[in-house]
Amino acid sequence: MGYDEIMKLFLERGFLMPSCxxxxxxxxxxxxxxxxxxxxxxxxxxxxxxxxxxxxxxNEIDGSQVMSKKVFVASGHLESFVDPIVRCEKCGATHxxxxxxxxxxxxxxxxxxxxxxxxxxxxxxGLKCPSCKGPLGKARRFNLMFRLxxxxxxxxxxxxxxxxxxxxxxxPRLFKVMRLKLPIGIAQFGKSFRNEIAPRQGVMRLREFYQxxxxxxxxxxxxxxxxxxxxxxxxxxxxxxxxxxxxxxxCSEAFESKHVPNKLVAxxxxxxxxxxxxxxxxxxxxxxxxxxxxxxAFYAEEAFxxxxxxxxxxxxxxxxxxxxxxxxxxxxxxSGQDISVLDGDKKVVxxxxxxxxGIDRSIYCIMEHAYAQEPERSVVxxxxxxxxITVGILPLVNKDGIPEFSKKIYNPLKTRYDVFxxxxxxxGRRYRRLDEIGCPACITVDYQTLQDQTVTLRDRDSMxxxxxxxxxxxxxxxxxxxxxxxxKQ
RNA sequence: GCGGUCGUCGUCCAGUCUGGUCUAGGACAUCAGCCCUCCAAGCUGACGACCCGGGUUCAAAUCCCGGCGACCGCACCA
Numbered sequence: 001m002g003y004d005e006i007m008k009l010f011l012e013r014g015f016l017m018p019s020c021x022x023x024x025x026x027x028x029x030x031x032x033x034x035x036x037x038x039x040x041x042x043x044x045x046x047x048x049x050x051x052x053x054x055x056x057x058x059n060e061i062d063g064s065q066v067m068s069k070k071v072f073v074a075s076g077h078l079e080s081f082v083d084p085i086v087r088c089e090k091c092g093a094t095h096x097x098x099x100x101x102x103x104x105x106x107x108x109x110x111x112x113x114x115x116x117x118x119x120x121x122x123x124x125x126g127l128k129c130p131s132c133k134g135p136l137g138k139a140r141r142f143n144l145m146f147r148l149x150x151x152x153x154x155x156x157x158x159x160x161x162x163x164x165x166x167x168x169x170x171x172p173r174l175f176k177v178m179r180l181k182l183p184i185g186i187a188q189f190g191k192s193f194r195n196e197i198a199p200r201q202g203v204m205r206l207r208e209f210y211q212x213x214x215x216x217x218x219x220x221x222x223x224x225x226x227x228x229x230x231x232x233x234x235x236x237x238x239x240x241x242x243x244x245x246x247x248x249x250x251c252s253e254a255f256e257s258k259h260v261p262n263k264l265v266a267x268x269x270x271x272x273x274x275x276x277x278x279x280x281x282x283x284x285x286x287x288x289x290x291x292x293x294x295x296x297a298f299y300a301e302e303a304f305x306x307x308x309x310x311x312x313x314x315x316x317x318x319x320x321x322x323x324x325x326x327x328x329x330x331x332x333x334x335s336g337q338d339i340s341v342l343d344g345d346k347k348v349v350x351x352x353x354x355x356x357x358g359i360d361r362s363i364y365c366i367m368e369h370a371y372a373q374e375p376e377r378s379v380v381x382x383x384x385x386x387x388x389i390t391v392g393i394l395p396l397v398n399k400d401g402i403p404e405f406s407k408k409i410y411n412p413l414k415t416r417y418d419v420f421x422x423x424x425x426x427x428g429r430r431y432r433r434l435d436e437i438g439c440p441a442c443i444t445v446d447y448q449t450l451q452d453q454t455v456t457l458r459d460r461d462s463m464x465x466x467x468x469x470x471x472x473x474x475x476x477x478x479x480x481x482x483x484x485x486x487x488k489q
Numbered sequence: 490g491c492g493g494u495c496g497u498c499g500u501c502c503a504g505u506c507u508g509g510u511c512u513a514g515g516a517c518a519u520c521a522g523c524c525c526u527c528c529a530a531g532c533u534g535a536c537g538a539c540c541c542g543g544g545u546u547c548a549a550a551u552c553c554c555g556g557c558g559a560c561c562g563c564a565c566c567a
Contacts, residue, residue, distance in 0.1 A: 024541035024557055081567045197490060197565055297567050397525060428528030447526060
């Protein structure tokens with residue numbers, strides 16, 4: 001199913017809407033989650049907590065979104081999270097100054113060259129606009145961070161462009177007071193902000209977006225000394241190495257053939273593969289793509305993007321970056337604090353391997369993979385514990401005491417599950433509506449219920465029905481949420 | 490940011506070229522009622538829109554300008 005169908009479903013069924021929609025000056029790249037979208041997001045994050053954070057014994061924090069200027073001096077974002085651009089004075093086209101010069105001179109032009117030097121080079125080479133041969137204006141740096149003025153003094157600060165900087169600056173205290181030992185993962189779910197020049201494609205590129213980031217701190221001398229690696233050594237992943245796709249590579253093979261730098265990286269790639277499998281992605285359409293030198297972030301020594309294939313092409317869901325000691329060393333230098341920690345009896349500056357997950361796009365891709373257009377209906381085959389509604393309670397008819405009995409069933413379930421009570425229209429219509437938002441189960445109260453206290457339980461995917469005792473509803477729902485298939489014949 | 494295409498009920502479409510008959514029409518969806526013993530049935534009724542601002546005109550959904558947004562292409566994507 002395609003992007004248009006999914007976005008239509010999102011807009012029509014209360015998953016998502018453009019932020020500030022009713023105003024004419026609404027900005028691109030900002031979206032609000034509606035009730036169903038919000039529930040799916042919360043449930044997705046819960047899955048992330050269960051299957052990555054808790055499973056691996058990580059610590060989760062929640063840092064502030066506004067951070068001081070020096071954080072980004074240290075992180076390199078003030079200097080490097082920029083594009084040097086020049087604008088043509090005649091046709092108005094914007095170009096990357098460094099790339100233009102590189103093309104014209106054939107020499108390497110570092111991206112971080114001061115703008116004065118770029119201007120000088122443009123003057124010397126007599127560079128003109130490649131589109132219209134018009135004169136070029138002054139080069140300037142466009143920083144993708146949102147700047148804020150805090151307090152009456154209007155102190156420079158920034159909305160964080162990635163959640164992980166909170167983890168790095170909090171790390172020294174966390175390590176001490178939480179009695180942490182290397183290797184240790186610190187995780188965070190929250191908002192990040194990037195002033196994209198041209199946000200596109202709905203939630204795929206946002207200016208304000210959710211990330212779930214995991215920073216694994218480890219002793220670089222012990223990157224191959226990891227007991228839990230054995231648990232996942234046979235887990236297979238798909239690796240894309242410079243355009244060559246290796247499908248079904250065992251974690252152990254990936255390490256032994258040196259496709260990944262160490263056991264720790266192999267283990268976390270395998271763990272992430274398992275996570276998305278559980279989240280319901282079609283893993284046959286997934287890969288870890290090793291990034292070449294040009295593509296990597298400025299802080300990454302090795303990088304693998306976890307990507308899935310969708311109607312929009314391959315979409316990056318998680319950047320897996322081996323950041324080395326870059327971040328902690330930089331924060332140590334700029335802050336003047338000692339950020340090294342004790343590992344055994346040796347002081348080390350830990351290295352970092354990160355799993356930087358885009359939440360909004362993950363949810364989009366899971367929905368797209370789960371959406372099926374069947375001849376008679378649209379159905380989203382979400383795994384039950386990600387569904388916005390777990391169960392619908394439907395009286396078959398609106399008379400003879402059936403609604404009353406249905407409400408008796410509904411009321412005690414309300415506080416434990418996401419339940420939806422619906423008595424309007426035909427029962428078939430109500431099934432269809434719930435299918436379309438991914439609700440895995442419906443309970444229908446009929447005349448037999450009044451006789452023997454049984455209700456029908458209807459399965460979203462097969463549309464089959466079984467009868468269960470009404471006092472068995474909660475245990476049955478718990479089974480469904482655990483992923484048990486009660487409708488197999 | 491640039492270029493192209495476009496913007497009408499929740500959704501899809503008619504109306505725009507050729508200004509007035511548009512008090513903006515239809516279908517689907519939604520809501521209420523009737524009916525109703527399990528997969529979008531039927532009947533009755535209701536709710537509901539010209540993206541925003543300015544201009545031209547006796548008169549603007551319709552023509553012009555600007556803004557915002559969407560899509561496609563370019564560029565960008567730490």
